[in-house]
Amino acid sequence: MTIEKFINELSAKGISFSFVDKEVKVKGDHNLLTNDVIREIKSRKDELQKFFSNFNQQVNVGHIPPAPEQLNYPLTSAQKRLYFLYEFDPETTAYNMPYVVSLKGQLNIQRLENTFSQLIQRHQSLRTRFVRQEQQVFQQIMPPEEVPFNIHVHEEVPEGNIEELIRSFVRPFD
Structure with a gap:
């Protein structure tokens, strides 16, 4: 299964993940996070990281700097x-x-x-x-x-x- 299809299947189940310092954080209904799902996420961690890294580079969203702090x-x-x-x-x-x-x-x-x-x-x-x-x-x-x-x-x-x-x-x- 392609990484895109894997991500879409997880997303359809309400399972999402993010990366913090190369550590994958998984969010979702604990009943759906079976051992098999967790095992597959772990086994595809490098693939997921590469996909999101490439995705972020392709999107190339500009950074919006915060406004200077003021009263009004x-x-x-x-x-x-x-x-x-x-x-x-x-x-x-x-x-x-x-x-x-x-x-x-x-x-x-x-x-x-x-x-x-x-x-x-x-x-x-x-x-x-x-x-x-x-x-x-x-x-x-x-x-x-x-x-x-x-x-x-x-x-x-x-x-x-x-x-x-x-x-x-x-x-x-x-």
């Missing part, structure tokens, strides 16, 4: 449009993307909070807010510890109340 950043055109729509109707939730997850089994809330905290720390877009100063709107990046974040756990919600509960969490931007 100008809004992008898309952000200006969204802010205009927000000012027109501050109570709308049309551009929000709420997401609800239903989990089965034991939930380790501390681990979930730590995971989201790491995401918030790593991604500035999750810490960005809009501020108005002297008739202009800017974006500011908040320090990770200032980002309000809450996990709401609702155990065994009756089937008829699920939609109502979900709607109660959908709110306009604040």
Whole structure:
């Protein structure tokens, strides 16, 4: 089987991998990561590394340098449009993307909070807010510890109340 076909088959199963210092890191459902799959990944490690190395060279994606650190950043055109729509109707939730997850089994809330905290720390877009100063709107990046974040756990919600509960969490931007 070609390396491309092997990668596609793994990807279709939700199995992905990355290389960190020539070490292969595999991610995916542990039930699908059978000993045979792991053995084949290990046996094809050099092939995989070569494929991704060649792929990265072919893509030749340019590096985008980070913006210099400052208090206020100008809004992008898309952000200006969204802010205009927000000012027109501050109570709308049309551009929000709420997401609800239903989990089965034991939930380790501390681990979930730590995971989201790491995401918030790593991604500035999750810490960005809009501020108005002297008739202009800017974006500011908040320090990770200032980002309000809450996990709401609702155990065994009756089937008829699920939609109502979900709607109660959908709110306009604040």
